[in-house]
Amino acid sequence: MKLRNTLIALGISAATATGLSLLKVNKDLVVGSTAVVVGAGLMIALKDKNELNTKARNYEYFFNRAQDKFELANYEEAILDYNKALGLSPKEICLVYSMRGNAKRNSGDFDGAISDQNMALDFDPLYVDGYFNRGIAKFKKGDFNGAIQDYSQVLKINPKDSDAFFNRANVKKEIGDIEGACKDWRKAADLGDEEATNSLKQFCNL
Structure with a gap:
C-alpha cells in the first residue's frame, strides 16, 4: 500500500x-x-x-x-x-487531524485513526487526503469494502490519482477480485506508476 x-x-x-x-x-x-x-x-x-x-x-x-x-x-x-x-x-485543522490520524494508524490504533480522518472530513468533505488516509486505516483494520469506498471517493475528486488506483487494486486483490485489481493497476500504470506496472506483470499475465 x-x-x-x-x-x-x-x-x-x-x-x-x-x-x-x-x-x-x-x-x-x-x-x-x-x-x-x-x-x-x-x-x-x-x-x-x-x-x-x-x-x-x-x-x-x-x-x-x-x-x-x-x-x-x-x-x-x-x-x-x-x-x-x-x-x-x-x-489547517484538516491537515492536523489527518496527520494525527496517520500517527495513530502507525501506532496500531486503527479506530482512532479512522475517527481523526472522519473529523478532517467533517470540516471539509472534499479533503482528499482524509479519504485516502482513512482507506489505509480501514485496510489495516480489515475493512476492505470500506477501504475500496474511500479510494473510490478519492478518484471521484481526482480521477488521475494513481496512488488511489494502486491502493484500491491491492485491496481488490486481497478480497480475490483479481480482474478488478488488474483494471486498477492498469489505470495506475497508464498514469506513470511503476509499481503498478510491476504488479500487472506479476499478477495479470502481461
Missing part, C-alpha cells in the same frame, strides 16, 4: 498577515479628539497582532515538532504535539 503522509514544514502563517492588516490606519482620521480613539484602536490592534503572531508561532512550532517526531516513528509523542497544534490551528 502506498502511504500519503503530508510532511510539510510551516512558515509564517496567514494569521500573521491578518494581524498586520489590523495596523492599517487612515492618517486623515487622526484629527483632534479622534486621535485618542484611533490611538486606542491602534493599541488594541497591536495587542491583537501580538496575540495572533504568538498563536501562529506556537502552532507552527508544535506542528513542525510533531512532524519531526512522526518522521522518527515516535508516534505517541507526535500525537501529543498534534493535540497541542489542534488547539492553536488558525486554518
Whole structure:
C-alpha cells in the first residue's frame, strides 16, 4: 500500500498577515479628539497582532515538532504535539487531524485513526487526503469494502490519482477480485506508476 503522509514544514502563517492588516490606519482620521480613539484602536490592534503572531508561532512550532517526531516513528509523542497544534490551528485543522490520524494508524490504533480522518472530513468533505488516509486505516483494520469506498471517493475528486488506483487494486486483490485489481493497476500504470506496472506483470499475465 502506498502511504500519503503530508510532511510539510510551516512558515509564517496567514494569521500573521491578518494581524498586520489590523495596523492599517487612515492618517486623515487622526484629527483632534479622534486621535485618542484611533490611538486606542491602534493599541488594541497591536495587542491583537501580538496575540495572533504568538498563536501562529506556537502552532507552527508544535506542528513542525510533531512532524519531526512522526518522521522518527515516535508516534505517541507526535500525537501529543498534534493535540497541542489542534488547539492553536488558525486554518489547517484538516491537515492536523489527518496527520494525527496517520500517527495513530502507525501506532496500531486503527479506530482512532479512522475517527481523526472522519473529523478532517467533517470540516471539509472534499479533503482528499482524509479519504485516502482513512482507506489505509480501514485496510489495516480489515475493512476492505470500506477501504475500496474511500479510494473510490478519492478518484471521484481526482480521477488521475494513481496512488488511489494502486491502493484500491491491492485491496481488490486481497478480497480475490483479481480482474478488478488488474483494471486498477492498469489505470495506475497508464498514469506513470511503476509499481503498478510491476504488479500487472506479476499478477495479470502481461
